[in-house]
Amino acid sequence: MTDMLTVLAPDGATKKGFEAGLPDEELLHCYRTMLLVRSFDEICLKLQRAGRIGFSIPNLGIEATQVGAASALRKTDWIFPSYRDFGMALYHGIPAVEMMHNMFGNAEDSAKGRQMPVHFSFVEPIHFYSISSPIGTHLPHAVGAAHASKLRGEDTVHLVSFGDGGTSSLGFHSGLNFAAVWKSPVVFLCQNNGYAISCPSEQQTASDGYAVKAEAYGMPHATVDGNDLFAVRQAVLEAAERARRGEGPTLIEAVTFRMGGHSTSDDPTKYVPAELVEEWRQKDPVDRFRRFLERKGLMTPEQDEAMRADTLAEIDRAAKAAEATAAPGLETIFSDVFAEVPDHIRKQGEFLFDLSQRRGEADAGDGEFPL
Amino acid sequence: MANLTLIQAVNDGLRTVMKADDSVVVFGEDVGPKGGVFLATEGLTADFGESRCFDTPLSEDGIIGTAVGMAMNGLRPVAEIQFQDFIFPAFDQIVSEAAKLRYRSGGQYTAPMVIRTPYGGGIRGGLYHSQSGEAYFAHTAGLKVVIPSTPHDAKGLLIASIQDPDPVLFMEPKALYRSVKGEVPEGEYTVDLSTLRTVREGGDVTIYCYGAMVPVVERAAAQAAEQRGIDCLVVDLRTLMPLDEEGVLEAAKQTGRVVVVHEAPRFCGYGAEISALIAEHCIEYMEAPVRRVTGFDTPFPNTLEHHYLPDDRRVLDAIESVYDF
Numbered sequence: 001m002t003d004m005l006t007v008l009a010p011d012g013a014t015k016k017g018f019e020a021g022l023p024d025e026e027l028l029h030c031y032r033t034m035l036l037v038r039s040f041d042e043i044c045l046k047l048q049r050a051g052r053i054g055f056s057i058p059n060l061g062i063e064a065t066q067v068g069a070a071s072a073l074r075k076t077d078w079i080f081p082s083y084r085d086f087g088m089a090l091y092h093g094i095p096a097v098e099m100m101h102n103m104f105g106n107a108e109d110s111a112k113g114r115q116m117p118v119h120f121s122f123v124e125p126i127h128f129y130s131i132s133s134p135i136g137t138h139l140p141h142a143v144g145a146a147h148a149s150k151l152r153g154e155d156t157v158h159l160v161s162f163g164d165g166g167t168s169s170l171g172f173h174s175g176l177n178f179a180a181v182w183k184s185p186v187v188f189l190c191q192n193n194g195y196a197i198s199c200p201s202e203q204q205t206a207s208d209g210y211a212v213k214a215e216a217y218g219m220p221h222a223t224v225d226g227n228d229l230f231a232v233r234q235a236v237l238e239a240a241e242r243a244r245r246g247e248g249p250t251l252i253e254a255v256t257f258r259m260g261g262h263s264t265s266d267d268p269t270k271y272v273p274a275e276l277v278e279e280w281r282q283k284d285p286v287d288r289f290r291r292f293l294e295r296k297g298l299m300t301p302e303q304d305e306a307m308r309a310d311t312l313a314e315i316d317r318a319a320k321a322a323e324a325t326a327a328p329g330l331e332t333i334f335s336d337v338f339a340e341v342p343d344h345i346r347k348q349g350e351f352l353f354d355l356s357q358r359r360g361e362a363d364a365g366d367g368e369f370p371l
Numbered sequence: 372m373a374n375l376t377l378i379q380a381v382n383d384g385l386r387t388v389m390k391a392d393d394s395v396v397v398f399g400e401d402v403g404p405k406g407g408v409f410l411a412t413e414g415l416t417a418d419f420g421e422s423r424c425f426d427t428p429l430s431e432d433g434i435i436g437t438a439v440g441m442a443m444n445g446l447r448p449v450a451e452i453q454f455q456d457f458i459f460p461a462f463d464q465i466v467s468e469a470a471k472l473r474y475r476s477g478g479q480y481t482a483p484m485v486i487r488t489p490y491g492g493g494i495r496g497g498l499y500h501s502q503s504g505e506a507y508f509a510h511t512a513g514l515k516v517v518i519p520s521t522p523h524d525a526k527g528l529l530i531a532s533i534q535d536p537d538p539v540l541f542m543e544p545k546a547l548y549r550s551v552k553g554e555v556p557e558g559e560y561t562v563d564l565s566t567l568r569t570v571r572e573g574g575d576v577t578i579y580c581y582g583a584m585v586p587v588v589e590r591a592a593a594q595a596a597e598q599r600g601i602d603c604l605v606v607d608l609r610t611l612m613p614l615d616e617e618g619v620l621e622a623a624k625q626t627g628r629v630v631v632v633h634e635a636p637r638f639c640g641y642g643a644e645i646s647a648l649i650a651e652h653c654i655e656y657m658e659a660p661v662r663r664v665t666g667f668d669t670p671f672p673n674t675l676e677h678h679y680l681p682d683d684r685r686v687l688d689a690i691e692s693v694y695d696f
Contacts, residue, residue: 078444109477110476110477110479111475111476111477112477114474114475114477115475119475121475121476121477121479121480122479123479123480129443129480130472130475130476130479130480132467132468132471132475134463134467137436137463137464137467137468139436140432140433140435140436140437140439140440140464141436141437141439141440141443141468142440143433143436143437143440144436144437144438144439144440144441144442144443144444144448145440145441145443145444146440147437147440147441147446148440148441148444148445148446149444151396151422151446152445170432170460170463171432171436173430174428174430174432174433174436174437175433175436177428177430177433178427178428178430178433178437181428336473336474336477336478337473337474337512337513338473338513338515338536338537338613339473339481339536339537342565342613343613343616343617344613344614344616345613
């Protein structure tokens, strides 16, 4: 594999002369965001096992890639995420309760309960693009959105994130090819987390890693230690600056490891060797960053303990608030198909609304079909 | 008013919106300096510049996928798929992405874009330059499907489609590109989507058709009047999704005898939807079973395409059979 950029050693040491380039409060924000992701996962797993939500996607092991990449972006930039990326949204200040609304699919969910859990969509305070389940379809979207920014002469960067499995998709090829030809301001972030559900990398590609694929498209690339927040941040910053200068896209491969299952419906012990998980546990991205903060005098074990309790409490409050929020109204099945509701859809809505009312079902609410 | 062919009307429509709205961009395979394989985009790069009308790599998935991205970020993309037969690599982008974006994001992200594509037979194009895939797309929630049959409608519907807030698949009957001519107003005008056009008034038999089948039906209707004194009401559907269902039912009630004509295969074709609507909502008005005149349930043949495509002979046969029932 190509040389891999690492800045932060597993013991939290950095190379001599390394400057994070981030103020102390920002470093603490990075760490707290990673803890929030971990707390979110922990609580969602419990909720799912208790049958209170249907599904969740764990992020254990990937947190530094998410937060390191997000920390290199401006609020005016766009994020085109995979379903294992919401740490990027948390980093930019989208409240956890907004995500919990989606986990419960309730009336406050920005997707109005239409999507499975973990399919977030946000526009403020940063564009965190609506997640689709089919793999790789969002790469060309990022390129198109970037092309629009470029035509208007903006310096907006569009970061699109996907997994190692995503590199085999149609959208990977068309996305990288179009972006390279058009010199689009896009950062392609491949999170090589070892597995596409159960399929390891050697079943995904015969090439020497994923970053090298960029060469065929005529695009610069970098391979970074995905469990090293600073390495990811540095690579994304460099790629973003290149994009802002009009020099086009970059492919970054962040080498990391999914220490949990693909989802709450998956049992990774069936296909991931236990010793591999143990090997990666030694490189845990959150522990590594904490050791850095400790060395820098920014964190004591007591402060760490308090921050962990605080993030768990924050996620717990978010989950309780989301669970207490009502389900979406029946009309949300029929709205937003088109900007205006066409007659045939309105009639179908009126039929369902009327049937529910006649049967005295609570979902119908009061009064007339509201569309 | 200018007397234009259908392809000239498409070009005129593109020019009209590009002049009025800087956010409209036109792209696809060979649409730039060459002007497209049918010359729909002729002169646009020269007149509006390379940033407004440009060539793309040869990837339908990339063309539609990037169009979705442009649309969500403030542009009004008009993407060309060179032949409708080539659209299927982009099926996922159209059906699962463009069409679903508004719904799945609760309206936070939308895809106001137009996909223009020539469809249908009549040019000896064989399996892969002749297909009529409208039924695949009309079945998709969140996608509008528009098919013009005259130069006037081609321009007016195209402008309305580009100005529409939702994704529109604009299917152009390539057989009519240069075989029909008509008066086309200069400057900007629109033909509302989801409206029907009455091609010919009549009280005996109602015929629904669209695209390249409209002139075929007109010829058959004229023969029916001349040979048998049968007066046909000919309705050009123009927008297949969302359909003016009330208008369709009204037209069926006027005669009680219905023929539906399309060149796409019969099974699960658009005619099945029209038949079902009539069966569900106005069967009590019917004097005869609905007849469908369609392409056969086979791939599209090359040498014998004139036997595959519905012609005035087959349409006339259907008119007579519902009239004489």
